[in-house]
Amino acid sequence: MPPRGGPFVPALPPRVAGTAAYRWLAAGLRGAILEGRLAPGARLPSTRLLADHFELSRGTVVSAFEELVAEGYLEGESGSGTFVNRVLPDDFFAAPRPPAKATPAPARKGAGQLTRYARQVEHLETSEPTPPHAFRANEPALDLFPAKLWAQIAGRVLRRGSTIRVAECDPRGVLPLRQAIAEYLGASRGVRCTTDQIAIVSGIQDALDLTTRLLVEPGDIVCTEEPGYVGADRVFTAAGATIRAIPVDEHGMIVPSARMGGARLAYVTPAHQFPTGVLMSLPRRLALLDWAQRNGAWIFEDDYDSEFRYSGRPIPALQGLDRSGSVLFAGSFSKVLFPSLRMGYLVVPEALVDRFAAARSVRNRHSPLLEQEMLAEFIAAGHFGRHLRRMREIYAERSATLVAEATAHWAGRLDVSPIEAGLQTAAWLTGGQAASAVAQRAALRGLEATPLSNYQRSKPTREGLHLGFAAIPPSEIRRGVRELARVLDEGAHG
Ligand SMILES: Cc1ncc(COP(=O)(O)O)c(C=O)c1O
Numbered sequence: 001m002p003p004r005g006g007p008f009v010p011a012l013p014p015r016v017a018g019t020a021a022y023r024w025l026a027a028g029l030r031g032a033i034l035e036g037r038l039a040p041g042a043r044l045p046s047t048r049l050l051a052d053h054f055e056l057s058r059g060t061v062v063s064a065f066e067e068l069v070a071e072g073y074l075e076g077e078s079g080s081g082t083f084v085n086r087v088l089p090d091d092f093f094a095a096p097r098p099p100a101k102a103t104p105a106p107a108r109k110g111a112g113q114l115t116r117y118a119r120q121v122e123h124l125e126t127s128e129p130t131p132p133h134a135f136r137a138n139e140p141a142l143d144l145f146p147a148k149l150w151a152q153i154a155g156r157v158l159r160r161g162s163t164i165r166v167a168e169c170d171p172r173g174v175l176p177l178r179q180a181i182a183e184y185l186g187a188s189r190g191v192r193c194t195t196d197q198i199a200i201v202s203g204i205q206d207a208l209d210l211t212t213r214l215l216v217e218p219g220d221i222v223c224t225e226e227p228g229y230v231g232a233d234r235v236f237t238a239a240g241a242t243i244r245a246i247p248v249d250e251h252g253m254i255v256p257s258a259r260m261g262g263a264r265l266a267y268v269t270p271a272h273q274f275p276t277g278v279l280m281s282l283p284r285r286l287a288l289l290d291w292a293q294r295n296g297a298w299i300f301e302d303d304y305d306s307e308f309r310y311s312g313r314p315i316p317a318l319q320g321l322d323r324s325g326s327v328l329f330a331g332s333f334s335k336v337l338f339p340s341l342r343m344g345y346l347v348v349p350e351a352l353v354d355r356f357a358a359a360r361s362v363r364n365r366h367s368p369l370l371e372q373e374m375l376a377e378f379i380a381a382g383h384f385g386r387h388l389r390r391m392r393e394i395y396a397e398r399s400a401t402l403v404a405e406a407t408a409h410w411a412g413r414l415d416v417s418p419i420e421a422g423l424q425t426a427a428w429l430t431g432g433q434a435a436s437a438v439a440q441r442a443a444l445r446g447l448e449a450t451p452l453s454n455y456q457r458s459k460p461t462r463e464g465l466h467l468g469f470a471a472i473p474p475s476e477i478r479r480g481v482r483e484l485a486r487v488l489d490e491g492a493h494g
Contacts, residue, residue, distance in 0.1 A: 007045040007081075009053050010037055021056050025064035033073050033084055044074065044082045116218065121238035124205075124231055134480020135402075136448045137275075137424035137468030140335050141394065149383060153374050163369040171361035172353075173200025173345075174369065177376040181345050184379070189303065190316025191329055191347055199346045199356055200367045203339075204304055207330035207346040208235040208267075210363070214355055215298050216241050216265055223266040225253050227455035229274045229302065232267045245457045248273055252280030255287045265298040266291075270318050271306035272422040275455050275466045279420065285318050292326035299327045305335040307388055308470070309421040310396040325349035333375065335423060336388060343371060395423065395470045398477060402469045405481035413488045414465070423470035426452060429463040433491040439465065441487045447480055 012028030015021070032038045045053070047061040054061075065082055068074040076082045132139060157163060172178060178198040185191035185198075201207045208231070216222060218240030224233055226245035236243055244259050246266075253268055260266065266288065270280035280288075292299050301318045319329035332344035348356045360366065378384050399419040406416040406427070413431040429435055435451035442449045452464040469477060 007043045007049070009045050009050065012054075022060045022063040022067070025050075025054065025056065025061060026067045029064065029068060030071075030073055038084050040084050040086045042084045044084070046081070116240050117238050120240065122234050124234060132471035132476075134447055134472050134476050134483070135424075135465075135467035135469065136471050137450060137466050139468060139471040140338065140423060141391065141471050142338055144391065144394065145338050146383065146387060150374070150378070153377050154370070157370060157373045157377065163373055166369060169366050169369060169372070171357045171366045172198065173367060174372045174376060176380065177372050178345075180376055180379040184384075185317075185329075185331070185345075185347065189306065189314075189329075189331075190320035192320050193329075193347045194350075196353055197348050197350060199348055199360065200372060201330075201344050201346050201360075202342040202367060203334055203344040204302055204330045204332045205231055205235070206342075207328075207344060208232055208300065208302075210346065210356065210359055211265075211298075211300055211328055211330075212236060212239045212241070214352070214359055220264040221262050223253075223260050223263045225268060225273060226457060227275055227452055227460070228267070229269065229304075230455060232300075232302065236267070243457075248276055248278065250278050252278055252284045253288070255284055256291050260291060260295075263295070263297055265300060267300045267302065268318070269302045269304065271303050271309075271314070274302070274304065275424070275450075275452055276426045277419070277422055277424070279312070279315065280318075282315060285315070285321060289318065289322055289324070289326065292322075293324040297326065301327050301329045303329060303331045305422045306331075307336050308392055308395050308423060310392070310399060310419065312420045319347060325351055328352075336384075336391075337375075337378075341371060341375075343367065343375060391470075398469045398472065398474060399425070401474045401477050402467070402481070405478055409481050409485040410488060413492070414484070416467070419469075424466060424468040427465045427467050429465070431488070431492060433463070433488065435463040435465055438484075438487060438491060441490060442484055445483045445487060447483055447487070449484065 010029065010032040012025070013031070015024045029038070029044075038044070044050075044065075047058050047065065050056070050061045051058045065074060065076070069076055069082075072085055072087075074082050075085045132141075175195065177200060178195045181200075182193055182195045182198050185193065201210060212235050216236065216239050220241050221244055222236045222241040223244045223246050224236070226247045228245065228248070233243060244263060246253050246255070246257050246259055248254065252270060252273055253266075268280065268288065270285060272279065288299060291297065299318060299322075303317060306314070317329055319327040326349070328349065329347040330344060333341050334344065337343075346356070402425070403416055403419060406414065410416070410427075413429065413433070414427050415430050416425060416427045419425045429438065435453060439449045439451050448468070450466040452466055453460045455466070472480070
């Protein structure tokens with residue numbers, strides 16, 4: 001087995017005047033071994049390096065090493081260095097060692113020592129990285145991402161060395177990437193903004209977190225969609241906001257609504273409502289903007305997968321219709337490229353640009369430069385546009401396969417309406433079966449189907465499932481549809 005750990009110089013306690021140098025060094029190294037800072041098998045720095053570092057003679061270091069070898073703490077192999085002994089002297093067993101596996105910390109008295117945020121924040125679900133099968137939602141076709149091209153760009157950017165030589169960048173991100181995003185959003189989403197208003201963030205989740213820190217006080221009312229995106233709810237709840245869930249119908253969030261009275265912020269997914277997939281109508285958009293303007297409230301527009309529109313005319317972003325600077329528009333590369341990139345953007349109203357930049361700088365300075373430069377090059381060289389067009393075609397074919405197969409095999413039981421956009425769709429149970437029971441039986445057959453009620457706070461008025469298609473090859477969609485038809489048969493006869 002190769003020796004563990006690099007030859008780092010351990011930190012030693014200060015030397016007390018009058019102590020022989022070799023004794024002080026031996027005691028310091030012994031302490032580092034007993035505390036586990038120098039692990040069994042770790043290589044020690046050379047005597048020359050230690051002598052230089054601590055300003056001692058080499059003979060002094062050799063004497064300290066000899067003492068520790070004699071005690072069994074160190075072992076030396078001539079020519080290959082000095083190591084912490086793997087077979088430990090008796091004393092060692094009495095010393096506390098770091099546990100091999102993290103054990104839960106014992107409960108401390110007074111959970112009140114945690115902040116309100118710490119007490120309320122909850123994990124977002126993560127899924128095991130398994131090959132996609134029917135009907136995984138919320139995931140793009142990761143196997144079709146041009147990974148080789150991405151690696152070539154990484155190589156080019158790294159060879160340029162600029163991401164290493166530049167100490168830091170604007171907290172909002174590097175200029176070429178922000179310019180490219182401003183241009184893209186203006187042309188394809190009808191967003192009206194200057195490059196100054198664009199901030200690169202670690203995905204929409206980060207944009208939500210940053211926005212909430214700056215605009216929502218504990219106790220403030222935040223309106224969310226019902227059903228809606230749990231990830232947004234978690235951010236607002238952790239911040240101590242009171243959530244008012246506003247129902248969604250086939251035109252989007254039902255606004256205006258008396259339930260929105262006194263709210264400070266409304267969170268919406270107008271381009272492709274999560275999870276129902278409906279497009280917010282123009283009258284509703286105008287009503288929401290009017291509500292925000294009259295009440296001095298903010299709107300957070302989550303544009304998470306709007307790049308994928310297969311039919312119907314895209315309605316420009318709410319942000320583009322806003323004349324009062326009330327809308328914060330957030331988009332993500334998680335669905336267009338890949339989610340582990342953790343890269344997205346927030347278009348900040350002009351009046352807030354400075355506050356957002358300051359908050360980002362204090363929190364974690366800025367997003368990593370390497371990925372920002374890679375992405376800027378990916379967009380500038382036209383790869384982004386090409387990838388988008390290619391994936392749009394593939395997803396359109398997959399969505400059409402799902403609709404055609406569903407019509408043939410689920411008719412009268414599970415209704416999938418024509419899919420206009422996105423990576424997934426809502427399917428409505430029409431035969432009286434409960435979505436949770438169907439989802440459970442589907443899981444036994446290796447299918448992923450999430451009840452829409454999982455995204456809902458109140459009792460749903462309709463039973464439905466959330467079904468993904470984008471990540472799934474057509475043959476697997478066909479298999480999944482037939483399997484789910486059997487699940488529906490079982491439910492109808494059982
Ligand atoms: C509706 C919605 N908004 C935002 C996000 C988070 O996106 P990001 O990965 O950019 O944080 C997701 C992720 O699935 C989502 O479904």
